Amino acid sequence: MSKWFIFPALHEEERGVINQELKRVERSLDLAQQSLLAQARDWAHWDDTYQFVQNNYPRYADVNFSPDMMREMRYQLIAFFDANGEIYFLSGLDPDTNQFAICAGVTDDCAWMAALIDSIQRSIDNTPEQQYFLSPGVSAPAMVSITPILRTDGSGPSAGWLAKVRLMDKQWVAQMENVTGLPITIEQRPTSDPIPFTNIEGETIHAHHLLPTNVPTISILVGTQLNRTHYLASLSTIRYVLIWTVCLMLFVIGFVLWLMERMILKPLKALAIFAKQTMSEDSNLDSALLCQRNDEIGLLARSFDQQLSRQRELNAELLNLSTHDSLTGLPNRRLFDQRLQASIHEMEASSQPLAVMMLDIDHFKLFNDHYGHQKGDQCLQQVAQALQKVATTHDFLIARTGGEEFSALLPNTSAQQAKHIGQLLHDTIDALAFPHLASPVAPYFTISVGIGSLDEGTDISPNVLMSTADQALYSAKAAGRHQVKIFTPPNADFSVVSHDTSL
Numbered sequence: 001m002s003k004w005f006i007f008p009a010l011h012e013e014e015r016g017v018i019n020q021e022l023k024r025v026e027r028s029l030d031l032a033q034q035s036l037l038a039q040a041r042d043w044a045h046w047d048d049t050y051q052f053v054q055n056n057y058p059r060y061a062d063v064n065f066s067p068d069m070m071r072e073m074r075y076q077l078i079a080f081f082d083a084n085g086e087i088y089f090l091s092g093l094d095p096d097t098n099q100f101a102i103c104a105g106v107t108d109d110c111a112w113m114a115a116l117i118d119s120i121q122r123s124i125d126n127t128p129e130q131q132y133f134l135s136p137g138v139s140a141p142a143m144v145s146i147t148p149i150l151r152t153d154g155s156g157p158s159a160g161w162l163a164k165v166r167l168m169d170k171q172w173v174a175q176m177e178n179v180t181g182l183p184i185t186i187e188q189r190p191t192s193d194p195i196p197f198t199n200i201e202g203e204t205i206h207a208h209h210l211l212p213t214n215v216p217t218i219s220i221l222v223g224t225q226l227n228r229t230h231y232l233a234s235l236s237t238i239r240y241v242l243i244w245t246v247c248l249m250l251f252v253i254g255f256v257l258w259l260m261e262r263m264i265l266k267p268l269k270a271l272a273i274f275a276k277q278t279m280s281e282d283s284n285l286d287s288a289l290l291c292q293r294n295d296e297i298g299l300l301a302r303s304f305d306q307q308l309s310r311q312r313e314l315n316a317e318l319l320n321l322s323t324h325d326s327l328t329g330l331p332n333r334r335l336f337d338q339r340l341q342a343s344i345h346e347m348e349a350s351s352q353p354l355a356v357m358m359l360d361i362d363h364f365k366l367f368n369d370h371y372g373h374q375k376g377d378q379c380l381q382q383v384a385q386a387l388q389k390v391a392t393t394h395d396f397l398i399a400r401t402g403g404e405e406f407s408a409l410l411p412n413t414s415a416q417q418a419k420h421i422g423q424l425l426h427d428t429i430d431a432l433a434f435p436h437l438a439s440p441v442a443p444y445f446t447i448s449v450g451i452g453s454l455d456e457g458t459d460i461s462p463n464v465l466m467s468t469a470d471q472a473l474y475s476a477k478a479a480g481r482h483q484v485k486i487f488t489p490p491n492a493d494f495s496v497v498s499h500d501t502s503l
């Protein structure tokens with residue numbers, strides 16, 4: 001930014017300052033020229049001078065010329081020419097000796113003027129009144145004003161020409177420096193030399209201005225030196241401001257990033273982890289902090305939290321549906337089998353007895369046929385309720401494992417203890433006194449119970465164990481129903497009777 005905008009602007013400003021200062025030098029040069037021209041005209045448009053060059057005023061030279069006047073006015077040379085351009089009168093100060101001389105030609109004390117006078121004579125008619133002259137006779141460039149000699153009222157014809165010459169020597173330069181307040185140098189340079197407008201050396205700028213002379217191939221180079229203090233001060237100020245701006249920007253960017261990390265990224269990460277954990281059951285992330293936020297992240301967190309709660313409810317509902325019977329609400333075969341498997345392992349490990357029971361409603365088909373299927377459902381629900389009550393009291397599992405078939409799992413229970421509980425269940429259903437007029441066994445609902453058991457340490461599979469209870473149930477049914485039977489090993493035929501086979 002500083003390269004493209006600030007530094008070019010500074011350079012532009014610096015160029016403006018250089019132009020301004022150089023214009024000051026040029027204006028001073030113009031003023032010096034105008035002043036010399038005005039002084040030349042003052043003399044040239046004067047009746048006395050008009051008379052003098054026509055040889056009608058012999059005392060003119062004595063009255064008007066003196067070395068003091070020449071020195072005071074800083075005239076190096078004043079030359080009068082007649083109407084033909086021929087030398088009429090010369091007055092000058094020798095630049096080498098500072099000797100005052102007045103002559104009628106370029107001889108003797110005025111010999112040093114010869115080249116200069118020759119140049120002036122050659123430019124009398126065809127050049128402007130103000131010029132800069134270079135001449136072999138003088139060491140410094142000369143400022144020359146040439147003007148026609150007229151009467152005081154300006155009426156003509158011209159009686160000749162008056163030229164005033166002021167050297168641009170060290171004294172003149174010092175005077176210019178006083179006027180401008182700038183250091184000034186005067187040099188002669190070939191016109192064809194490419195001179196840069198400005199030249200920068202460290203903390204100084206050299207600025208130049210070319211003045212044409214009477215010699216077309218040589219120009220006067222007026223130069224001045226400008227201090228770059230102002231520019232360099234601006235530059236260092238800009239650099240200082242830039243460095244601090246960059247530091248401030250970096251600080252602000254860092255602060256904003258820190259705020260973003262703290263207010264957005266960190267909560268977003270926590271939200272992402274939270275959202276990920278909602279997928280797993282064992283989510284233990286404390287979402288309270290996230291949910292308390294009043295921004296969009298808080299909104300998202302609350303939505304996730306609600307979603308998670310709803311998902312857990314649904315999972316629990318699903319689990320319940322998949323492991324419980326929808327009609328009676330009792331555990332179903334799936335759950336019973338899982339618990340049976342686990343109990344067998346536990347009993348084997350702990351060498352404790354385990355008993356299983358199969359309970360079947362007697363002549364339920366006849367009930368359905370007699371009272372209708374709907375009444376049959378109600379009956380199943382009441383039987384389940386009664387069985388569950390006993391199971392809860394005696395701390396064992398009862399499940400609906402078939403249409404009108406139930407199974408019980410009794411850990412740490414021997415066959416005899418199981419027979420006692422079986423009898424209890426049997427009597428509980430009797431006590432319901434649910435009418436079953438179609439039953440050949442009794443006018444109310446009855447059940448048959450078969451018990452199988454796992455002796456301490458016996459290695460047995462769930463299917464085999466259940467088939468013992470099934471065979472006992474079969475035996476109870478075969479014996480006339482409405483009774484409790486325990487499986488007796490000698491009658492067992494495990495390969496024939498299956499637990500899954502419906503009675």
Ligand SMILES: Nc1nc2c(ncn2[C@@H]2O[C@H](COP(=O)(O)OP(=O)(O)OP(=O)(O)O)[C@@H](O)[C@H]2O)c(=O)[nH]1
Binds near residue numbers: 380503
């Ligand atoms: N209402 C109702 N009836 C069912 C349901 N599940 C099974 N059943 C009926 O239960 C009856 C079982 O009949 P069976 O297997 O012949 O046995 P049972 O009539 O009880 O005879 P035993 O078991 O030999 O005493 C069938 O009629 C089934 O339709 C149920 O969910 N609701």
